[in-house]
Amino acid sequence: MQTLLQQIVNGLVVGSVYAVVALGYTMVYGILGLINFAHGEVLMVGALVALSAITFFQSVLPDLHPIAYFVMGLLVAMPVCMAVGYTIERTAYRRLRNAPRLAPLITAIGVSFLLQTLAMIIWGRNYHSFPQLIQTAPIEIVAGVFMTPVQMTTVGVSAAMMIGLVILVTRTNMGRAMRATAENHRVASLMGVDTNRIIALTFIIGSALAAVAGVMIASNYGVAHYSMGFLPGLKAFTAAVLGGIGNLAGAMVGGIVLGLVEAIGAGYIETWTGGWLNSSYQDIFAFLILGIVLIFRPTGLLGERVADRA
Amino acid sequence: MNNISQAIPFLGSRNPKAALITLVVLVLTAPLFAGLFGNTWVRILDFALLYILLAIGLNLVVGFAGLLDLGYIAFYAVGAYTWAFLASPHFGLHLPFYVVLPVGAAFAALAGIALGFPTLRLRGDYLAIVTLGFGEIIRIFMNNLTHPVNITNGPQGIDQIDGMTIPLVGLELNRGLQVTDDFKISSLFLYYYVFLAFVVLAVILVKRLQVSRIGRAWAAIRDDELAAKAIGINTRNLKLLAFAMGATFGGVAGGLFGAFQGFVSPESFTLMESIAILTMIVFGGMGNLAGVIVGALALSFLPEVLRHIALPIQQALFGKVYLDPEVLRMLLLSLAMILMMLMKPAGLIPAQSRYSRADLLGDKEARHDQAA
Numbered sequence: 001m002q003t004l005l006q007q008i009v010n011g012l013v014v015g016s017v018y019a020v021v022a023l024g025y026t027m028v029y030g031i032l033g034l035i036n037f038a039h040g041e042v043l044m045v046g047a048l049v050a051l052s053a054i055t056f057f058q059s060v061l062p063d064l065h066p067i068a069y070f071v072m073g074l075l076v077a078m079p080v081c082m083a084v085g086y087t088i089e090r091t092a093y094r095r096l097r098n099a100p101r102l103a104p105l106i107t108a109i110g111v112s113f114l115l116q117t118l119a120m121i122i123w124g125r126n127y128h129s130f131p132q133l134i135q136t137a138p139i140e141i142v143a144g145v146f147m148t149p150v151q152m153t154t155v156g157v158s159a160a161m162m163i164g165l166v167i168l169v170t171r172t173n174m175g176r177a178m179r180a181t182a183e184n185h186r187v188a189s190l191m192g193v194d195t196n197r198i199i200a201l202t203f204i205i206g207s208a209l210a211a212v213a214g215v216m217i218a219s220n221y222g223v224a225h226y227s228m229g230f231l232p233g234l235k236a237f238t239a240a241v242l243g244g245i246g247n248l249a250g251a252m253v254g255g256i257v258l259g260l261v262e263a264i265g266a267g268y269i270e271t272w273t274g275g276w277l278n279s280s281y282q283d284i285f286a287f288l289i290l291g292i293v294l295i296f297r298p299t300g301l302l303g304e305r306v307a308d309r310a
Numbered sequence: 311m312n313n314i315s316q317a318i319p320f321l322g323s324r325n326p327k328a329a330l331i332t333l334v335v336l337v338l339t340a341p342l343f344a345g346l347f348g349n350t351w352v353r354i355l356d357f358a359l360l361y362i363l364l365a366i367g368l369n370l371v372v373g374f375a376g377l378l379d380l381g382y383i384a385f386y387a388v389g390a391y392t393w394a395f396l397a398s399p400h401f402g403l404h405l406p407f408y409v410v411l412p413v414g415a416a417f418a419a420l421a422g423i424a425l426g427f428p429t430l431r432l433r434g435d436y437l438a439i440v441t442l443g444f445g446e447i448i449r450i451f452m453n454n455l456t457h458p459v460n461i462t463n464g465p466q467g468i469d470q471i472d473g474m475t476i477p478l479v480g481l482e483l484n485r486g487l488q489v490t491d492d493f494k495i496s497s498l499f500l501y502y503y504v505f506l507a508f509v510v511l512a513v514i515l516v517k518r519l520q521v522s523r524i525g526r527a528w529a530a531i532r533d534d535e536l537a538a539k540a541i542g543i544n545t546r547n548l549k550l551l552a553f554a555m556g557a558t559f560g561g562v563a564g565g566l567f568g569a570f571q572g573f574v575s576p577e578s579f580t581l582m583e584s585i586a587i588l589t590m591i592v593f594g595g596m597g598n599l600a601g602v603i604v605g606a607l608a609l610s611f612l613p614e615v616l617r618h619i620a621l622p623i624q625q626a627l628f629g630k631v632y633l634d635p636e637v638l639r640m641l642l643l644s645l646a647m648i649l650m651m652l653m654k655p656a657g658l659i660p661a662q663s664r665y666s667r668a669d670l671l672g673d674k675e676a677r678h679d680q681a682a
Contacts, residue, residue, distance in 0.1 A: 035435045110647030117640040287443030
């Protein structure tokens, strides 16, 4: 029972990060119908930029509170990622907006690998240790279930980002323009919405979310490196599909559910399979879920969109 | 013939026959020229042939049937590991190649059907992501299937794999061919001609296949699945067939790779390799056999050429190597992919035959023609 509760807590932490990243996928998909393959790489850029910024500030301004460095790292990583997101949209995706079928997807894959390569050139191939600025000593919340302050921060920040995004999308003029663009580009632009601007903004917002998620992941695991974006990106995409792609609430639900399934699965797979498989198989859960959802319920848990579009 | 004449632009259009003869002579003597620069280049040439085989196989799935497969390297892995299981000290089996290679191809085909069956309803981007996941699952298993029974030997991989032995003459390719006492043909050259034979076989097969009933049905499914179904094409079986046939090519190439390399480990079968093969066909011209071959050749040679040019230049200029060969390769492949899609989406040699549409990837003019 304790193990189960502990795994549920761990799952919630991971799931909340997936949810934040999944929002980026789902917003872009909702508006453009494009899987932004490079989204995971934006997350990686966020983590590495934050790492460099934190190291820089630690040497220039010593004696600050660790949390201050953390916030500074975030404040540098977010604008950089926003710029990266905008650049990707502007240079690679915008020209292909009306191109059929495979072209935008193949370009997106290319962009993803280009970002990885550039990160490899700038930060090298090695794993960098990410400074543990927030306490990592576990605290007992209820009998035998532990949570570290980093994990609590992760959940808190993720929740704040999600609430902020929902308010932005449902309560502001910009959000209305985004929803209109997602509904129908042409009609939206006839109604005076500058759709190009809205699409660029969507990429910028999604990238900012990814930057935060990247810093969270790096702080939780204490490492950052050039290929760290691939798996979280893929899992967050799975989360978006699981919840119903194009649907904001779905992305959040999907993220949490995927996090839970993964944590519980990783905790029990050894018992279930009689020792044949162990927790190093954790990553296959996301892929299995992705396959199962796409085959049996392509609209996802909450989605209305048909996932069959090419 | 038409394709060959495009591959050699100057001669081809005026004198296709001369172009064909030039091509044959070039291909047969290529390892000799490469050998002048050292055995490394012969080795690179051998790998280029394997990549051509892989690219031809992936082109069947992506270019002909229009099913974007990002996990193609998994079939290569299945072929390579099958060879490693059946012909190495790992399980103590040493079967001959004419048993191992078909078994590997069959396993790969089964894996192709296993992937194809659940994904029949998926198209475009979703299919791409699911196939990517499939490739990763296979890699996770390669890395971890070590207990309670050690099957794959984990990340260390399997070594001391048997080379290929030509039956009847008893020629062991790994040993080379001792012609006279002081003249020996190295195994690299022997493998070149073996691989070449497989490539030629593959080219003939695929050329016939493309204009056959099956190839035309694939083209129909690629261009409009619903319409294809409506005119009575069994889309389910044909899509499965595309996956299985593509996978078979991957499995054969994998087996050859295992024999040639003598060592397999999960590291050779990463997503990057799947993407590299995809880039080759995108770069050369999706759906066009000549384009695919040119793309595979270009993108397996360019990184090596860069390695031999860029490294000394960096040494001379900065006294230090900033971009190592692996980084250069990734940079080249990702840029090739993006720039090709943005500027020339149909590839270097666009598909022209009446069974392959040039506007598959959105050539502006082609789409205008269609609209008109």
